[in-house]
Every structure is written in structure tokens, then in C-alpha cells.
Amino acid sequence: MIVFDLKCGGGHVFEAWFGSSAAYEAQRSGGLLACPMCGSDAIEKAVMAPNVAAKGNQRAETPVPALPSGQPPSPEAIKTALATLAAAQAKALEGSQWVGSSFATRARAMHDGDEPHAQIHGQATLEQAKELIDDGVAVAPLPFPVVPPEACN
Numbered sequence: 691m692i693v694f695d696l697k698c699g700g701g702h703v704f705e706a707w708f709g710s711s712a713a714y715e716a717q718r719s720g721g722l723l724a725c726p727m728c729g730s731d732a733i734e735k736a737v738m739a740p741n742v743a744a745k746g747n748q749r750a751e752t753p754v755p756a757l758p759s760g761q762p763p764s765p766e767a768i769k770t771a772l773a774t775l776a777a778a779q780a781k782a783l784e785g786s787q788w789v790g791s792s793f794a795t796r797a798r799a800m801h802d803g804d805e806p807h808a809q810i811h812g813q814a815t816l817e818q819a820k821e822l823i824d825d826g827v828a829v830a831p832l833p834f835p836v837v838p839p840e841a842c843n
Contacts, residue, residue: 698725699732721815731816779834786811788839794818801827811836 691798694714697703708714723733763771785806786809792831793812797806801822811832814822822829 695736696733697736698722698728698730700725700728700730702727702730703736705796720815722813724816730814761769775834779836782832782834783811785809788812788836790838794822797829798825799828801825 692710692714693705693707696706704726706714707721708717718733721731724731725733761838789810789812791813793810794814796805796810796812797814800807800810813836814829819829819831
């Protein structure tokens with residue numbers, strides 16, 4: 691995984707993780723990236739502090755954010771938090787079918803009565819989502835990243 695600091699046309703800076711630089715470019719050029727604060731799809735890499743090498747070829751560790759006590763969270767606390775998030779995601783997607791990149795087409799077909807209504811989740815570009823909403827199709831973004839069932843968040 692590689693982390694990028696990104697910024698939108700509105701000036702918001704946020705962090706995003708990708709499997710590779712090529713994955714970032716593919717998602718950016720495919721219109722799959724949007725600012726989590728304002729929804730802008732004008733995304734570019736922001737200037738970020740480099741991860742400076744410590745000794746030899748080893749890279750410096752990125753510090754873990756500290757708790758109010760000044761101590762980093764314990765490995766058990768991190769593991770518990772991740773398990774809680776995974777359980778919340780599984781509960782939210784319970785009974786929903788992954789439809790991948792055909793989300794916009796399937797949602798519109800259900801709205802138009804061409805397909806029976808069903809709970810679905812998948813991927814749509816920001817433009818596709820805007821068009822669905824403008825046409826009165828009931829869609830909403832999920833509060834967490836969703837990947838195909840065979841992938842791991």
C-alpha cells in the first residue's frame with residue numbers, strides 16, 4: 691500500500707491509500723476519486739513531507755497518533771477498533787449485493803422499473819452519482835470504502 695496526500699480544487703487536503711501509483715492514476719483518471727469534505731472530483735497529489743530514511747536503507751516509521759494521555763493506542767486497542775469497524779461494515783452491507791461498476795446502470799434500471807428493487811452496492815463515478823441524484827434515483831454514499839467481496843478493506 692502507498693499513501694498519498696491529496697487535495698481538491700476547493701483546497702481541502704486529505705490522505706488516501708492505494709495499492710500502487712498506477713492504481714491511484716487509474717482511479718483518478720476514471721473519475722473514481724472525490725474529496726470527502728466537499729465532493730469535488732478535481733483531485734491532485736498534494737505536497738507531502740517525505741518519509742526520510744533513518745539508518746542505511748531503512749525508512750523512518752510514521753508515528754502513531756497519540757491518545758489524550760500522550761501514549762499511542764495499544765495493539766489490542768487498534769485490533770479491537772478494526773474489528774468493530776469491520777463488523778459495522780458487514781452489518782451495513784448485510785442483505786446487499788455487490789454489483790461493482792454496473793451500480794449506476796442497475797440503480798437506474800430499478801428506478802425505471804426495468805428490474806425489481808433490491809439492496810445493492812458498488813462503484814460509480816462522481817458524475818454518475820450526480821446524474822442519478824439529479825434524476826431522482828435514491829442513492830447514497832457509504833460512510834466507508836467498499837471493495838469487491840474477494841478483496842480486503
